[in-house]
Amino acid sequence: MKNEKYGKIFYKLLILKIIEAKEEGIVFMKALYAQSGGVTSVINASAYGVIDEARKNGLEILVGINGVTGILKENFLDASDLDIEFLRYTPAGAFGSCRKKMKNDSDIEKLFEIFRKNEIRYFFYNGGNDSMDTAWRVQMEAQKRGYELKVVGVPKTIDNDLPHTDHCPGYGSAAKYIAISMMEAALDLRSMYVDSTQVFVMEIMGRHAGWLAAAAGLGWINGIGADVILLPEKPFNKDEFLSTVNKIISEKGYCAIAVAEGLKYPDGFFVSDMGFTDSFGNRQLGGVGFTIAGMVRSELGLKTHVAIPDYLQRSGRHIASKTDIEEAEMCGRMAVRYALEDNYGVMVTMERVSNNPYQIKYSSVPLNLVADQTKMLPKDFYEGYTVTDKFFEYALPLISGEFYPPFENGLPSYKLINLGKK
Template sequence: MKNALYFQSGGVTAVIGATAAALIEAHQRQGQGTLYAAENGLSGLLDAHLVNASALPPAMRQALSQIPGGGLGSGRTLLQAYEDNPEQWQRVRDVLLAHEVGTIYVNGGNGSMDTAAKLVELGQRFNLPLKVIGLPKTIDNDLEGTDTSPGFGSALKYLSVSLMEAARDHCAMATKPSVFILEVMGRHTGWLATCGAVARLPAEMASPLILFPEVVFDPERFVQVVQASFKTHKACICVVSEGIRTADGQFYAQQNTASHYGHEQLGGAGFSVASLLRAQLGVKVHVAVPDYLQRAARHLASATDIAQAEAVAQHAVQLAEQGQSGVMVNIVRDANTPYAWHCDSIPLTDIANRERLFPTAWIDQNAYSISADALAYLQPLIQGEQQQHWHEGLPNYPWVSWPKVCVTS
């Protein structure tokens, strides 16, 4: 079992390609055998849709490191419990044996780390010499056991810059009381909503009001606060997390409930809040929903985020070569100013399927904002810009052509 396998799982990020490229380079320097990669996550492993990542040309690997979307394909398929689907486990075993895979790198969030933990169990159940290493990735920053997750810093930077620009536009056009709402991702956690405080707005503009999933949304009180803001500013800026809930525990807006993967498809919270304000205050309200844009903006990626995305891959290969298994690479903060950090590891069983909420102690519920401690944590994560390749006025995002591997039935 001399070879290794890498796959991405869950929503992609602006810097997941940097992780993939760094893993390939680190494996070529330190790893054993061939590094394969599964297209479209676990489903690619199940279907034996593998590519030869070790054979990816250096120029293409460099391009991979600078494109959004990962260049490999991700997916929402997770490894079910053995008792629920033994055939799925047997299929994974057969593909691993056919390609002599002894190390698996799983790049994903908390649900993906559960799959990684199950892959450890799979190796034990079928007596395979299997090492499994998790690599953190999520724009939601909701992975336990790590100071931050690659992807979050860049998403936060993009949202903060976008809000700074849109707020200026809205303020310029606000000849009478009006509201601009930015709806951001976050089913249960409000990490991305903090862009409302990270965004640097002039003192002459009203501070954005932030609605967090961690705090019960009180429509009546919120309307009163917005109305009061019009006494000093005609332009009111709001950041609404898609997962805000009312006192009954229900999402304020929900499109549907997913039967699998545990993730509700949310959307429309911003529009629901807009309808509330129009009805109660009779004001004009604009809503922006960045959706995929917030996790795909590679042209505005945080250099700190990129460095961490690469470092977790390099550390993962080191852990595998040391014989470790059943762990996820984590990022440990050493200091805020100047920002210092290093990579370590944490057992998968400690973090799988656990969700890290934004600390309520950091939320100023009266001001609909966050504390100075929260800003001290967040601001280092958006620092720096990396040189991007541009061509004819646009970022150069080539399609990654992967060397194929023969399909095993």
């Protein structure tokens, strides 16, 4: 308690020092924020949190356009006086994202030349597993070079697979989108199955973990959801699967299926492996929904339909979770606070205090414990081809509440900023 008290005093004195220096026209220290990896419907809420908190504490704040890709081109936006209110309502990466991995020495050398040139002393990187690896590499390089830099990772991923945090900003809203979409599609299927489509298949993002696909079952809390959920955590058994579908069809005439893109056979091979890798070394996946539908059609002779939400599930801001938006913003704010308290080389985390009432507390974890690691869906969150009560207890608070964007002409009014081209 004593250390905590002194830590808060130090934090307040530091803020006063920064503000005083700024008022005197001295550039005390500059902060840099950037977005990385696949975007979400609430990543910009985190950007809002970082920028607003940095400005409140007197920091000069720059934004790297298109993550480290743009930073290496010195493609910056000065956010010190930017009107940022739109960030709380706009989906996807307002400042552009990237999938670049800092692999070679020349990139690292150039990055630190740019940091020195622009007097960057705080770096806030907003992303998922691979992005936290980049953040960790940058922090280690700074220490190796004797360059004063405080790096803090701001978590983000609809996959919800970052370890050491209860959940990730972006997941709650994507889960809400998937749950609602499956409910509505299942109702459509129920209306038409008598002499039309009998099996509906939704292909859902999730390379290694089934957190998002599991959300397709949340609609059962209101009476309708996915009948079968195929998860990466459960090796795919074709005969068992087809038998289950056939049984459901015989009982009610139709079957709604959710399948994660990362579905694997017992030998570990992806059902939807496209045969090549991306810049991070990840196998490219696609078409698992059509593969599953093809099995059902050829083996059971049933008419099928496939839907792939793809980008829609991660950028559906119109029905985003209020809880998710508020937590995303707070993760951004906490990143700045931690850096100012000399708690750096870490990623912001959330720890669940209770389910009812839902309550969390913010903390942090060293970046090296997160980098390139994956948190799988716990075994007690699913059983057979459905999710358990434990998953409902976990996920329902995360999709709670609505925070609609402003509408104009019957459509969301999303603001764009000029990112430029460099």
